[in-house]
Amino acid sequence: MKKAFTYQDEKSNKFWTIDYSGLTIGVHYGKNGTIGKYEIKEFSSREDCEKEAKKLIASKMKKGYQENHIYDFDNCLYVDVGEYGPHPKTSHPRFVAHFIEEFYYDCGDEEAPFGSDEGSDTLNEMQEIIRKKHTIDFATFPKHLIESLWGMHYIAVDTLDEKTVRDIAKEHEMDMLQSDMVTYATAFGQIKITGKLDSDLKKNALLALKRFAIMYSSGKLTATQQTMYNNLLTF
Structure with a gap:
């Protein structure tokens, strides 16, 4: 599930998005108009993953972030987190939807693109x-x-x-x-x-x-x- 939030006041104009499913949470945040930063968190169970996602969302909303229902996930640049390498949570939605084989994220398969x-x-x-x-x-x-x-x-x-x-x-x-x-x-x-x-x-x-x-x-x-x-x- 993907959700996007924005925060704006006299000094700040920021975005924060979360993409959670299975055992993984991906977050993307930064100032509007910048590429921002990506982070990935992995969990041992789906329940823990969803629980943490809801906790993170609640924390952002408590700080004044507002959900952005029209956020354009397609109009972003996606870059990986170093220690994880290629990952669906840090890849463009069109890539994830079209290139569904696992080897596209494989860092050890010599035949794979990366x-x-x-x-x-x-x-x-x-x-x-x-x-x-x-x-x-x-x-x-x-x-x-x-x-x-x-x-x-x-x-x-x-x-x-x-x-x-x-x-x-x-x-x-x-x-x-x-x-x-x-x-x-x-x-x-x-x-x-x-x-x-x-x-x-x-x-x-x-x-x-x-x-x-x-x-x-x-x-x-x-x-x-x-x-x-x-x-x-x-x-």
Whole structure:
């Protein structure tokens, strides 16, 4: 369940939201007009979770917060809490609704968008920039990250011809690998943070998944990769 509250007086103009279900509470708070901060709390039972949620809500209302029934949860930027990593409570509602498989929040599955070192680092870099600047050119971010921040060479997907891909990989395998993983991680990351996806980035991410499969699984997407491809295609 999601609820939003606002507090305004001569000195303050703040928001506080709560998202609680199952065993987890997510809260988002800050000054209106800012990204704000996120916090997550986990509980051993649904009863304890709901009890704490009601307690937190009562506390805010006692302090003068008023419930905002028209709060736009879609018009927020979502960033993770460091110790928890990717989490539904710190992801855009459109991401949560469309990408329902658990591996989208898995930090250890190498095939998952944010499970590899490259994918995790990509999401972390994006979120840090969002916290500071509130905006990113997502379409050009993969090239910027790899070349400007990591000092490596970005290899765009210009072809899916198997022989050409393998020939390039013979000399530039690591560059190509990182280019593909960062590209599709950026696409999933943009949706996770903003609920939107740049059309050029979407196209490049789909191509990157296919090229990655050519290099490492004879051109056939694994079950996880196929799910990622299908979900991204239909977003």
